[in-house]
Amino acid sequence: MYDMKALYQAKSVKDAVALRLAHPEAQIIAGGSDVLVQMREGKRAGAELISIQALDEIRGVSMEEDGTLRIGSLTSFSHITRDPLIQKYINVLGEAVDQVGGPQIRNIGTIGGNTCNGVTSADSASTLFAWDAVVELTGPEGVRRQPIQEFYIKAGKVDLREGEIQTAILIPKESYERCFGHYIKYAMRNAMDIATLGTSVNVRLSADKKTVERARVAFGVAGPVPLRAGTAEKAAAGQPLTMDLADRFAQAVKEDIHPRDSWRAAKDFRLHIAVESAKRAFIESVRLAGGAF
Amino acid sequence: MEKHKIQYETIRFNLNGEDVERTVDVRASLTDLLRNDFRMTSVKKGCEVGECGACNVLIDGEAFNSCIYLAVWAQGKRVRTLEGLLGPNGELSDIQQAFVDEAAIQCGFCTPGFLLTAVEILESGKEYTDEELRKLLSGHLCRCTGYENILRAVKKTMYRRLGKV
Numbered sequence: 001m002y003d004m005k006a007l008y009q010a011k012s013v014k015d016a017v018a019l020r021l022a023h024p025e026a027q028i029i030a031g032g033s034d035v036l037v038q039m040r041e042g043k044r045a046g047a048e049l050i051s052i053q054a055l056d057e058i059r060g061v062s063m064e065e066d067g068t069l070r071i072g073s074l075t076s077f078s079h080i081t082r083d084p085l086i087q088k089y090i091n092v093l094g095e096a097v098d099q100v101g102g103p104q105i106r107n108i109g110t111i112g113g114n115t116c117n118g119v120t121s122a123d124s125a126s127t128l129f130a131w132d133a134v135v136e137l138t139g140p141e142g143v144r145r146q147p148i149q150e151f152y153i154k155a156g157k158v159d160l161r162e163g164e165i166q167t168a169i170l171i172p173k174e175s176y177e178r179c180f181g182h183y184i185k186y187a188m189r190n191a192m193d194i195a196t197l198g199t200s201v202n203v204r205l206s207a208d209k210k211t212v213e214r215a216r217v218a219f220g221v222a223g224p225v226p227l228r229a230g231t232a233e234k235a236a237a238g239q240p241l242t243m244d245l246a247d248r249f250a251q252a253v254k255e256d257i258h259p260r261d262s263w264r265a266a267k268d269f270r271l272h273i274a275v276e277s278a279k280r281a282f283i284e285s286v287r288l289a290g291g292a293f
Numbered sequence: 294m295e296k297h298k299i300q301y302e303t304i305r306f307n308l309n310g311e312d313v314e315r316t317v318d319v320r321a322s323l324t325d326l327l328r329n330d331f332r333m334t335s336v337k338k339g340c341e342v343g344e345c346g347a348c349n350v351l352i353d354g355e356a357f358n359s360c361i362y363l364a365v366w367a368q369g370k371r372v373r374t375l376e377g378l379l380g381p382n383g384e385l386s387d388i389q390q391a392f393v394d395e396a397a398i399q400c401g402f403c404t405p406g407f408l409l410t411a412v413e414i415l416e417s418g419k420e421y422t423d424e425e426l427r428k429l430l431s432g433h434l435c436r437c438t439g440y441e442n443i444l445r446a447v448k449k450t451m452y453r454r455l456g457k458v
């Protein structure tokens with residue numbers, strides 16, 4: 001038995017918002033792979049829960065009329081990886097979430113939970129940062145959209161306001177068009193391990209594949225929340241594609257990241273793997289985009 | 294202590310092919326429900342925090358660690374446990390027999406969980422490489438066998454079902 005005070009099961013998004021307003025103390029539970037573990041550990045003991053598990057309306061991936069890719073917040077990791085739209089437009093996200101935990105966790109865990117927990121090591125987060133994802137929140141006043149970078153306030157805290165739930169993650173067309181990316185999860189084990197560092201890079205090349213039009217890079221566990229490395233991105237934008245550029249791009253990430261010492265890894269080690277991962281992920285992204293050095 | 298009213302909900306779901314109905318305490322995990330109400334003791338309690346896979350069951354064909362799944366969520370779902378793999382007279386299924394043949398079982402605590410993940414793998418009808426199978430089986434801990442025999446049992450059954458032996 002879980003140490004739970006009460007459970008309210010939402011029947012629709014509207015119902016979930018009403019339950020949030022009626023029970024401001026209650027916590028949302030989606031797949032439960034964070035919430036139930038923390039309840040078992042005592043961190044959330046005695047809490048009231050609002051379950052959104054049954055809201056099929058926010059499950060699945062679809063394409064909106066203007067070309068925006070919509071990922072319902074309740075979509076599980078395994079469904080994201082298998083989804084044809086994801087594979088076609090942002091395959092790196094499917095690959096990144098295919099590295100979460102193990103197979104059962106990927107059937108249980110949702111992308112909404114992975115972003116609303118505000119955790120820097122979340123395997124989807126660095127890729128969502130690197131692709132300028134937009135978070136859709138539904139609350140008493142309706143729907144609001146917010147760039148994912150602004151959604152994260154601090155470690156473990158995101159901008160979820162009174163009565164709100166996250167209903168989707170959106171990837172605008174301008175963000176994914178002609179972009180190819182690669183994610184590297186650096187962890188101590190191949191499965192069932194949290195990232196020591198997560199690196200997600202994507203590039204858009206010119207038509208002749210000789211120039212980097214745009215390169216974006218984001219990290220998890222390089223700071224209290226996931227972050228973009230703007231200096232590196234500026235160093236690469238509009239530059240001719242050379243191996244030297246890959247090096248300069250990778251070295252520049254050191255200007256932007258602030259990893260810390262933890263029991264998982266020392267700060268210097270994280271800096272080292274950040275540079276190396278950025279370089280490897282850049283090279284692989286270029287290869288996927290059809291470029292050659 | 295604060296007085297606390299126990300909250301119950303009645304759910305219907307399909308368990309190993311049979312439609313069932315139960316009134317459950319909302320605080321129960323699916324592991325609790327399957328073990329206590331249905332005596333499905335193949336569903337093991339290992340870590341109870343989603344790490345080991347001993348409590349794994351199939352929900353609508355996908356492997357879930359039932360220890361981090363609320364019992365009330367089973368409403369309307371198809372749930373399968375190891376007990377459902379047996380034939381009408383208790384015969385072992387091909388994958389269970391393969392675990393026996395390959396000595397993929399020692400103490401047996403991890404076995405039901407592994408078997409249901411194996412069922413999900415086999416029912417996909419796909420052929421996987423060793424590396425892919427290792428990844429697909431990586432959500433289970435076995436403290437006895439060293440995994441090689443388990444991998445072999447799943448692989449042999451996969452080839453047999455694909456008509457490739």
Ligand SMILES: Cc1cc2nc3c(=O)[nH]c(=O)nc-3n(C[C@H](O)[C@H](O)[C@H](O)COP(=O)(O)OP(=O)(O)OC[C@H]3O[C@@H](n4cnc5c(N)ncnc54)[C@H](O)[C@@H]3O)c2cc1C
Binds near residue numbers: 100102116343
């Ligand atoms: C064994 C194990 C291994 C794991 N390995 C990894 C790993 O390798 N990488 C990784 O990134 N994570 C890992 N996790 C963590 C977890 O699986 C993920 O963070 C998952 O995405 C959480 O999703 P969920 O739906 O289960 O979230 P829940 O536990 O239901 O919720 C998580 C948090 O988000 C909030 N929330 C959820 N959905 C919404 C919503 N739609 N609107 C508003 N708030 C919401 C909840 O209130 C809660 O605070 C692991 C967990 C376990 C148990």
Ligand code: FES
Binds near residue numbers: 338340360
């Ligand atoms: S008992 Fe459920 S995963 Fe260990």
Ligand code: FES
Binds near residue numbers: 397402404434436438
């Ligand atoms: S056989 Fe003992 S844990 Fe696997």
